[in-house]
Amino acid sequence: MRRSLVISMIVTCIALPVIIGASCPSPSAPFFTDIGTTTGRTVTQVPDCSPGFVCISIINTTCIDVEVALYVHNGFDLGLDYCEFERGITIVGTPLRASEECPGYNLGEYQIALPQLFDPPADQPSNLYTIQGQDTRILKPRETLLERIELSKIKTFGVRIGRVGTLPGNPALTDAPRYRCTRVPLGTIRVPRSSEDVPTGETFQYVIVDELDCGLPGAALFALRTGTSSTGGCPSVR
Numbered sequence: 001m002r003r004s005l006v007i008s009m010i011v012t013c014i015a016l017p018v019i020i021g022a023s024c025p026s027p028s029a030p031f032f033t034d035i036g037t038t039t040g041r042t043v044t045q046v047p048d049c050s051p052g053f054v055c056i057s058i059i060n061t062t063c064i065d066v067e068v069a070l071y072v073h074n075g076f077d078l079g080l081d082y083c084e085f086e087r088g089i090t091i092v093g094t095p096l097r098a099s100e101e102c103p104g105y106n107l108g109e110y111q112i113a114l115p116q117l118f119d120p121p122a123d124q125p126s127n128l129y130t131i132q133g134q135d136t137r138i139l140k141p142r143e144t145l146l147e148r149i150e151l152s153k154i155k156t157f158g159v160r161i162g163r164v165g166t167l168p169g170n171p172a173l174t175d176a177p178r179y180r181c182t183r184v185p186l187g188t189i190r191v192p193r194s195s196e197d198v199p200t201g202e203t204f205q206y207v208i209v210d211e212l213d214c215g216l217p218g219a220a221l222f223a224l225r226t227g228t229s230s231t232g233g234c235p236s237v238r
Helices: 002-015 017-023 114-118
Strands: 053-060 066-073 137-139 144-150 156-162 173-179 203-210 222-228
Touching: 053 066, 053 137, 066 114, 066 144, 114 156, 114 173, 137 144, 156 203, 156 222, 173 203, 173 222
Parallel strands: 053 203
Antiparallel strands: 053 144, 066 137, 066 156, 156 173, 203 222
8 A cells, every 4th residue: 555655656746746846856848767766667668759850868867967968970071081991093082982981971871980979080070969059968857858850960979978067078978879770872881880770750768877776865876778769670771
């Protein structure tokens, strides 16, 4: 009976945050995490995005404020600043082997590596993605954010997670690189292609959990769980 009452109170707390007020912080919509009391029971329902977009969902299930930084690269490398390849014969100013060794560089399908995502080549802009007008975003306990990004603006993405005031330079966690699925033929590829994570119209979700299960007030041992709304996964890379 006591357990049923506790669960009922928690459910009410989630459903009626306006009535309960500050003692039960209202998560920002959409909210996709359950009321499990241990990290082992945390489950999520990942929402679909919109056709022509990829969505990034980030949820803070810990009991402390968490700072988040999102990094996004659009997959274009027209100046071949990111790609290292065998420079030789050129045709109308374009290296002959660029399409083979840097597949998709001119189609928005080029995959950049983790160091390049967080520390781009000289003279290239930062890949830090502005979230609601902020370079980094603070998520309160049980708060979530959802960013919808046009396909032409995202190919490689990743996140940095940390305590407030530590980002972007000193993250507790880094997850990258992740890739939007390839949607166009890339010709003859001479270098390995990494596996891809999220198709068009789908959502990639990060769930921030505390492996201490909120056992130490004001402290957290961060971990990330990831998932996608895709049921069929990415098509094979062509």
